[in-house]
Amino acid sequence: MRTLIVDDEPLARARLKRLLSAHTQIDCIGEAENATDALNLVQQLQPDLVMLDIEMPDTDGLALAETINQLPLPPAIIFVTAHPQHALDAYSVGPSDYLLKPVDASRLKTALERVGTPTRAHIEKQDELNPWISYQVGNSLRRIRFDKVQYFMAEDKVVKMVFDGGEAILNESLNRIEASYQGLVVRAHRHLLINISRMNTLNKIDGLYFVSLYGCDERLNISRRKASELKIYIFHNHSSA
Secondary structure, three states: OEEEEEOOOHHHHHHHHHHHOOOOOOEEEEEEOOHHHHHHHHHHHOOOEEEEOOOOOOOOHHHHHHHHOOOOOOOEEEEEEOOHHHHHHHHOOOOOEEEEOOOOHHHHHHHHHHHOOOOHHHHHHHHHHOOEEEEEEOOEEEEEEHHHEEEEEEEOOEEEEEEOOEEEEEOOOHHHHHHHOEOOEEEEEOOEEEEHHHEEEEEEEOOEEEEEEOOOOOEEEEOHHHHHHHHHHHHHHHHOO
């Protein structure tokens, strides 16, 4: 578990790192002494866990935790503090645990085991960013995560969902799908919704615009007036890759 230690006291960081070294599943990938450096390292290193002090000189750990939780894939957070009065406020930002200094080795072990079980906050965040979508195959109801979906196409009065490895007919209109997955899909033309995260390139051929998707061999025709909007999503996908 890739772990970042954040504490403004060097001795506290050293002691915590020593305690963590007893756990073979923990890989301490970095340290930070303030919130600004910590946020930069979280974005650069993508840790699985942040051991976070609360009282720091610039931005406190509670405010930093709220910022971290807004990231697309936030790490788990264990607060480590000498001040028990922060406990109630700390739990409002959904940490995995709350440890008091000096950290007890057995209590740390329990906290690390707890990180292995996703908290409700992290499950809810995952479902918000990458929800399940259900579809019918014969008499069976199946579901996949939204990041596996490529696009939705309305044709012959039905909506076809194309996903990695297959396709299915949905009993939903494009308008309903667009409303249900707002922010995850974009209307490419009247009969087509595209998974925003799957868009790769946009090309103009003989006056017509086509978009290609990651994992999809098909080129999809899009409306001319939507081309500029889709270019923005494609640029964002490439810059965040």
